[in-house]
Amino acid sequence: MTKSKIETFFKENSDQNDVLLQEKISRYLDLKKIYKKLGEAIKADGVRIVVENGKQKYKKINPAVQEKQKINSQMLNLEKEIYMKIKPTRKTVPKPPSDVGKGGLV
Numbered sequence: 001m002t003k004s005k006i007e008t009f010f011k012e013n014s015d016q017n018d019v020l021l022q023e024k025i026s027r028y029l030d031l032k033k034i035y036k037k038l039g040e041a042i043k044a045d046g047v048r049i050v051v052e053n054g055k056q057k058y059k060k061i062n063p064a065v066q067e068k069q070k071i072n073s074q075m076l077n078l079e080k081e082i083y084m085k086i087k088p089t090r091k092t093v094p095k096p097p098s099d100v101g102k103g104g105l106v
Contacts, residue, residue, distance in 0.1 A: 006032070013086040021085050028078040031071050038068040 003011070010025045041064045048059045 004029075004032075010082065010086070014082070015085070015087075018085065021082065024078050024082055028075060028082060031075050031078070035068060035071045035075065038064045038071065042068065 007029055010028075014021055014025060016022065042062055045062055045064070047062055047065060049062045050057060050059055
């Protein structure tokens, strides 16, 4: 199985000996997979689903929508914690414009 760009980024920029950080990264990647599957389920079934209960038939919001929102919140929290511990690289720090300090932008 090929690694995603985010998995490669985390592996290259994190301390592999920091067990707690590696656990957070692993949980983040697991949640990312679930998030993607929920998105696929929503695409397949729609945002609203039809529920049949005996003779009753009604529409309600797909439960996957709320679960996807919960997982998104968990991912954002883990992401903040992970980014606080990974080492900065050229990939994460943008280059300043070339005319800074040359009479252009100050």
